[in-house]
Structures are given as structure tokens and as C-alpha cells.
Amino acid sequence: MMELREEIEQVIAEEPVALFMKGTPQRVMCGNSLRALEALSGAGAPVTAVDILPDPRIRQELSALSGWPTIPQVFIGGELIGGADITEELAESGELEEKLESALGAGYRNLRGSKPPTLRVMQK
């Protein structure tokens, strides 16, 4: 049986862009999660969101894994990009699009058509 930690690792490894946030893209529960989501959406990123609120262990395991103490956390192609401040800063400088392109390919905007951010629910 897969442990929660493995499930989180799997999300980070599998999803082109993983956003661990408070709330869901449809119902964001924190200003910083919203800032990160908007910066990613603005760059056309195919976002997969994980809501950390339903189970406090998600945040504990995630931070233990990433060594990053706060939420949100953004991963592109399996690599930690940072929280809301860094994601916004990179979006403003244009580096976010460069990172998306180099990690996911030039057609990253069309990976999911023009679908809105999807939600992935932790099972464990």
C-alpha cells in the first residue's frame, strides 16, 4: 500500500506543474495560494493543484520532503520552484515561461488544451 509520502512524491514526479495550495483552484483559501495560482495561470502553465487543507499530514510530509516550510509550493517538472513570492517574481521577469518551456517543451501551453487547473485529491 502506498504511503502518503510516496503519493506526494508521485504527484511531484508525474505532474508537469504541481501546486500545493490551501483550498482548490475554484475555492482558494489563502492569498498566497491565489498569487501563485494566478502567476502560473498567467504564464499558461498546465496546473495540477493539491489542496493541503483536508489532512494536516499532507503539509507535514510535503515540507519534510521539500525542505520548504510554507504553503504554497510550486513544482515544475519535478523541481521545486518556490512559493508565491518566487513564482510571482519569475512570472514578472519572464523566467517562469522560460522554465516551463525548458522543463515541458515549447508547446507546454497546449499540454492540456485550454482546460482550467485540475485538482488532484490525496487518497491516503
Next chain:
Amino acid sequence: MERLETLLREAFPHASEFSVFDRTGTGDHFQVVVASPRFDGLSLVEQHRLVYDALAEPLADRTIHELRIKTKESP
């Protein structure tokens, strides 16, 4: 807030720019700006990690509810 300033000053003694701002006036939502030679050549993730490390205690005991970070390399 003084505690945050002290911790950051200790971690970044040669900061060329330094500020801690209580964003909401409630003593738990902070914006910190630090320019330091310690950041030179590091990625933004590594730079922010140094700030988190410096503030590990107030982050762990929930003195800091929210933290916004702006880091800069030395000019």
C-alpha cells in the same frame, strides 16, 4: 518584529538593504527585504531557504503566520 530583525541581522550581518515590515499591523504577517552578499550566485530557492533558516524558530512556533520574502544579491 524586533525578534525577526535580530535573527535576520545575525544571519545577514553584511546586508546592504534590510527591512522588516508588519503588513497587517497584527505582528504575524511580515514582509522582509534583504540584500546580502550571502545570496550571490544562489538560485532564488536557495536564497529564500537562507531566510527561512534564519527565521526557523518564529516559523516553527507560529509567531510568523505569513511571510513574504524579497531577496537581492549584493549590488
